[in-house]
Amino acid sequence: MTDSEYLDQRLDDQLKWYSAKSANNRSWFNRLRMLDISAAALIPFLTGLGEKVPQGNWIIGALGMAIALSTGAQSLFKFHENWIRYRGTAEQLKQEKFRYLSGSGPYANMASDERFRTLVDRVEALLASETSTWATETKQAAPAGGAGPNGQP
Template identity: 40%
Template sequence: MNISEQAYFQERLDNQINWYDKKSSHFQKVYRCLKGIVIFFSASIPLLVGFISDYGFWEIVIGAIGVSIAVIEGWLSLTKYHENWIEYRSICETLRHEKYMYLTRTGVYDIENPFKVLVDRVESIISNETVNWASLNYNQNGG
């Protein structure tokens, strides 16, 4: 199959850059939100402990907050929002770097036919990420 530079940029490279950018932003938002909740809950426990002697129901509230913290931290550990955010941001920026190096014909792209080098490098980046993702998920699921 022969594909033009413009088609490759639109259908593959820009598509992948946008996908990694959106996923990275999503993982960052979820991670920061959940971590913010954990910080708020953790900070509220010492404050609420002072009310236990006056009102017995605060024991239940503090216990529920402690359980919530454990559940959120467990969920963050399982879903790896932080790791995915960093990994996807890194891949997005690496793909952008390759794109702009190619467009300016600098570095490894300062040759006669740089398009083949671009495709090889971009596909290698995407392929390596896919292999890493599959390995992580296989190992995480008891494989």
């Protein structure tokens, strides 16, 4: 595999994946937080209106339930944590690519083939670390003594 093939097929592909996943997690986090904030702001407002709002108690209860569901989803799916982690990984991949292309940092004063091997080693170590972190977090989040959500241990 040449360096341009590696950059194209592996590094750029992973960079796009992490950037897209970061953006998706950021979007979900922001939506759910806005739901929390909006619902929490409406509850005292509706309570203050009292009997003037038909079915007000039901609406207030539904808003409270929406907050609980939103907060639970944020905790379960870790949108904030994933957004930050994926963005960090994407930025590290980007830095590695630009250091390699410019011949700076760890790539300074290296022969071309040595620079390429160093790039592959550093990028693959970064991706392996990310995969290891994901596996550890997934294992810790699994229900105790049983199968995960898809029936697998």
